[in-house]
Amino acid sequence: MTPAIQVDRVSKSFGGVQALGGVSLEVQQGEFFGLLGPNGAGKTTLISIIAGLTRATGGTTRVMGHDVVEDYRAARRALGVVPQELVFDPFFTVREALQIQSGYYGIRDNDAWIEEVIEHLDLTSKADTNMRALSGGMKRRVLVGQALVHKPPVIVLDEPTAGVDVELRQALWRFIRRLNRDGHTIVLTTHYLEEAEALCGRIAMLKQGQIVALDTTRNLLNRHSGCYVVLRVEPDRLPDALAAHVTERLEGGAYRLALKNYDEVENLMATLRAAGIKVHEMEVMQPDLEEVFVQIMQKAGTVNGKP
Amino acid sequence: MTGFYTLFYKEWLRFWKVKVQTILAPVLTALLYLLVFAHTLRSHAEVYPGVEYTAFLVPGLAMMAVLQNAFANSSSSLMQSKMTGNIVFVLLPPLSHREFFLAYLLAAMARGLVVGAGVFVAAMAFVDVPLANPGWALAHAIAGSGFMGALGVIAGIQSDKVDQLAAFQNFIILPLTFLSGVFYSIHSLPPFWQTFSHFNPIFYMIDGFRYGFFGQADVSPWLSLTIVTSSFLALSLLTFLLIRSGYKLRH
Ligand SMILES: Nc1ncnc2c1ncn2[C@@H]1O[C@H](COP(=O)(O)OP(=O)(O)O)[C@@H](O)[C@H]1O
Ligand SMILES: [Mg+2]
Numbered sequence: 230m231t232p233a234i235q236v237d238r239v240s241k242s243f244g245g246v247q248a249l250g251g252v253s254l255e256v257q258q259g260e261f262f263g264l265l266g267p268n269g270a271g272k273t274t275l276i277s278i279i280a281g282l283t284r285a286t287g288g289t290t291r292v293m294g295h296d297v298v299e300d301y302r303a304a305r306r307a308l309g310v311v312p313q314e315l316v317f318d319p320f321f322t323v324r325e326a327l328q329i330q331s332g333y334y335g336i337r338d339n340d341a342w343i344e345e346v347i348e349h350l351d352l353t354s355k356a357d358t359n360m361r362a363l364s365g366g367m368k369r370r371v372l373v374g375q376a377l378v379h380k381p382p383v384i385v386l387d388e389p390t391a392g393v394d395v396e397l398r399q400a401l402w403r404f405i406r407r408l409n410r411d412g413h414t415i416v417l418t419t420h421y422l423e424e425a426e427a428l429c430g431r432i433a434m435l436k437q438g439q440i441v442a443l444d445t446t447r448n449l450l451n452r453h454s455g456c457y458v459v460l461r462v463e464p465d466r467l468p469d470a471l472a473a474h475v476t477e478r479l480e481g482g483a484y485r486l487a488l489k490n491y492d493e494v495e496n497l498m499a500t501l502r503a504a505g506i507k508v509h510e511m512e513v514m515q516p517d518l519e520e521v522f523v524q525i526m527q528k529a530g531t532v533n534g535k536p
Numbered sequence: 537m538t539g540f541y542t543l544f545y546k547e548w549l550r551f552w553k554v555k556v557q558t559i560l561a562p563v564l565t566a567l568l569y570l571l572v573f574a575h576t577l578r579s580h581a582e583v584y585p586g587v588e589y590t591a592f593l594v595p596g597l598a599m600m601a602v603l604q605n606a607f608a609n610s611s612s613s614l615m616q617s618k619m620t621g622n623i624v625f626v627l628l629p630p631l632s633h634r635e636f637f638l639a640y641l642l643a644a645m646a647r648g649l650v651v652g653a654g655v656f657v658a659a660m661a662f663v664d665v666p667l668a669n670p671g672w673a674l675a676h677a678i679a680g681s682g683f684m685g686a687l688g689v690i691a692g693i694q695s696d697k698v699d700q701l702a703a704f705q706n707f708i709i710l711p712l713t714f715l716s717g718v719f720y721s722i723h724s725l726p727p728f729w730q731t732f733s734h735f736n737p738i739f740y741m742i743d744g745f746r747y748g749f750f751g752q753a754d755v756s757p758w759l760s761l762t763i764v765t766s767s768f769l770a771l772s773l774l775t776f777l778l779i780r781s782g783y784k785l786r787h
Contacts, residue, residue: 281786282624283787284782284787302630305628305630308628310624310628312621319620330629332539333543333629334539334629335542
């Protein structure tokens with residue numbers, strides 16, 4: 230099967246600034262793919278190249294097998310993009326904006342689908358409101374709608390939930406999950422790592438224009454072997470043997486310890502018992518994506534010799 | 537609905553929805569010129585034999601309105617879209633370079649021609665203007681508005697800020713239109729400026745357009761039309777290549 234997105238050794242420089250330094254990745258059809266990285270890592274630049282909004286300095290990019298430069302019309306027809314910036318055309322209402330966007334793709338008689346999009350994005354009551362009069366969250370929904378007017382097989386969302394309230398965020402993810410279930414390939418960037426962890430089957434992490442990790446979400450989580458223990462003890466002190474494991478003293482007096490693996494939990498208990506310390510409260514936790522992310526970013530920093 | 541038609545329609549709506557600003561205002565400005573210049577200069581000038589100065593002025597003002605508004609439409613639309621970022625809505629879809637160019641071009645021409653017709657019709661209320669060869673007038677209006685519409689596309693792509701576009705307008709478009717014989721026949725100019733005028737394509741647009749009304753002009757209408765049309769086509773090609781290169785649009 231043709232990959233939904235193929236990025237092959239893509240680089241991009243803005244004047245002297247290198248935003249992407251030879252990025253390669255493939256997203257298969259039907260995947261829910263996450264693109265993570267700190268601000269300025271190059272996520273938006275990569276998305277812009279895939280969308281044809283920016284031309285790469287080097288390398289090739291394909292969407293559903295179509296080169297984004299040579300065969301730009303077919304590539305763009307296969308792609309829907311929700312841009313990071315909250316842009317809108319102040320001349321039009323929500324429905325007009327969607328109709329016009331649909332017209333750009335040369336689609337006839339698209340009203341039924343447009344009404345469906347309006348309904349799914351909870352925009353029915355605002356359909357005839359001018360774009361100018363919408364709140365930020367509403368504008369974001371319209372942007373999602375505009376990316377879907379042509380039912381693209383591949384949908385890319387650049388921080389769709391930045392600055393959006395919790396309720397809308399959840400509604401938006403429900404909708405996007407549904408699109409994914411219906412067979413659409415989803416690529417997203419987000420700052421909310423717990424969202425990425427819950428949604429994405431595979432994740433690429435970018436730093437300074439380089440891919441520093443590319444794996445399934447599960448493998449990334451497993452890569453971080455070990456676990457965390459949060460403890461409250463009586464008396465409120467730890468034996469010296471355990472002090473080295475403490476990563477943090479939490480509010481309320483709990484200790485947070487990092488262990489290499491689950492077996493160490495038993496040793497920990499034995500050490501405490503031997504010291505006559507009673508456990509009040511204890512919680513064993515798996516590392517989450519945030520932990521993995523921080524670790525990978527730190528490691529990548531030292532490998533490249535750049536902080 | 538094709539992509540081209542939609543973009544053209546959107547560009548049409550963009551000025552039509554605010555027609556007080558985009559159509560009525562320039563018509564009023566032209567009428568004010570007519571009032572002031574006709575009143576102050578009527579006794580001094582008879583440019584062509586048998587043609588009253590007030591009548592002489594009308595086609596020039598109408599054509600100036602056509603040209604300035606064609607330029608204003610494509611240039612301000614593109615620059616504003618770039619500034620607000622909503623240009624992505626037309627950059628993301630599979631519009632071909634040709635569709636993109638033609639939609640902006642034709643909407644600009646439409647605005648220019650609508651305003652020009654408005655000036656002409658409004659002026660008819662005050663002045664009797666003959667219409668000797670309407671075909672010549674129309675041909676020059678179409679080619680001239682096309683030239684300025686294409687120039688507006690270039691200026692809009694080039695400008696990142698309002699003042700850059702304003703500079704383009706104030707230091708290039710305005711002088712060229714004022715020095716093109718809107719208010720006078722270039723035969724009344726000193727030799728240096730007469731020669732200068734012959735290098736100004738806008739002079740031929742005005743002159744050929746005026747021929748359509750009075751059946752007389754400073755140069756042959758064939759010469760005007762040839763120069764205006766070839767300038768239009770050459771500039772169109774340049775604009776098309778600029779769009780295709782992605783310059784400042786897909787950087
Ligand atoms: N149009 C541009 N001109 C100059 N530099 C840019 C431009 N767009 C992005 N950059 C630079 O490229 C790098 C990557 O930016 P971006 O792709 O926006 O990162 P992200 O989306 O991951 O936050 C940054 O250093 C940014 O300053
Ligand atoms: Mg970004």
